[in-house]
Amino acid sequence: MKQLIKLFLLAPLSLSLLNANSSYAGSISFRPAGTQLDGDEILDIVPNNNISFDIFLNTQEVTGSIVNLSHIVSYDITELRFRNLQNTSLQIGAPQVIDGQTNSRQFTISQSGRPGIGPGQIGIALSRISFDVLKLVNDGVSDFSIGLLGARNNLDQVVANQFNPRTQTVEVQPVPEPITILGSGTALVLGALFKRKFSKKQKNIAVQ
Numbered sequence: 001m002k003q004l005i006k007l008f009l010l011a012p013l014s015l016s017l018l019n020a021n022s023s024y025a026g027s028i029s030f031r032p033a034g035t036q037l038d039g040d041e042i043l044d045i046v047p048n049n050n051i052s053f054d055i056f057l058n059t060q061e062v063t064g065s066i067v068n069l070s071h072i073v074s075y076d077i078t079e080l081r082f083r084n085l086q087n088t089s090l091q092i093g094a095p096q097v098i099d100g101q102t103n104s105r106q107f108t109i110s111q112s113g114r115p116g117i118g119p120g121q122i123g124i125a126l127s128r129i130s131f132d133v134l135k136l137v138n139d140g141v142s143d144f145s146i147g148l149l150g151a152r153n154n155l156d157q158v159v160a161n162q163f164n165p166r167t168q169t170v171e172v173q174p175v176p177e178p179i180t181i182l183g184s185g186t187a188l189v190l191g192a193l194f195k196r197k198f199s200k201k202q203k204n205i206a207v208q
C-alpha cells in the first residue's frame with residue numbers, strides 16, 4: 001500500500017518533468033482558418049458581407065487549469081469593420097476588452113474564471129468576433145490575426161510559454177478571377193491575329 005501511495009505521489013512529478021522536456025502542444029487558434037487561393041504565402045478567405053471568427057483554445061500538455069487568458073486581436077480597418085464580440089466559453093469567463101478599442105486596428109481580450117480550462121482539452125470555445133466587410137483587397141497582407149499574450153493557471157503560474165503556436169493570421173480578399181485573366185489574354189491574342197490579318201489585307205490592297 002505504501003508503495004502504491006509513493007507511486008501515486010511520484011507520478012505527477014515525473015509527468016511534469018516529462019512535460020518540461022517535450023514540445024508543448026497547447027495553442028490558441030481561430031476558425032475559419034482559410035485556404036490557399038493564390039500565389040502569396042498567407043491563407044485566404046473570400047467572405048460575403050460579413051465574417052465571424054471563432055476563437056479556440058487547446059490545452060494539451062499545459063500545466064493546471066487556465067483561469068486567466070489574454071490575447072491580442074489585430075485587423076485591417078480598411079477591409080473589415082468590427083461588429084461584435086460574443087462569449088462562447090463555458091469553462092472560463094466572458095471576454096472583456098482590456099486594452100485598445102474594438103474599432104481600432106488592435107485590441108486585447110481577457111477572459112478569467114474558475115474552475116478554468118483544464119489540461120488535455122482540444123477545441124475549447126472562447127469567443128466569437130464578427131466583422132462587416134467593407135472593401136476586399138488582395139494584397140497578401142494579414143487582415144485578421146490573434147496572438148496569445150498571457151496565460152495563468154489555477155496554481156498561479158504563468159504558462160503562456162507552454163503554448164505553441166501562439167499566433168494565427170489570415171487574409172480576406174475578393175475571389176481570384178481566372179476567367180478575367182483568361183478573357184483578357186484571349187482578347188490580346190484575338191486582337192493580334194486580327195491586326196495581322198488586317199495588315200495583310202492592307203498589303204494586298206496596296207499590291208493591287
Ligand SMILES: [Ca+2]
Binds near residue numbers: 044
Ligand atoms: Ca494567399
Ligand SMILES: [Ca+2]
Binds near residue numbers: 079137140141143172
Ligand atoms: Ca485583403
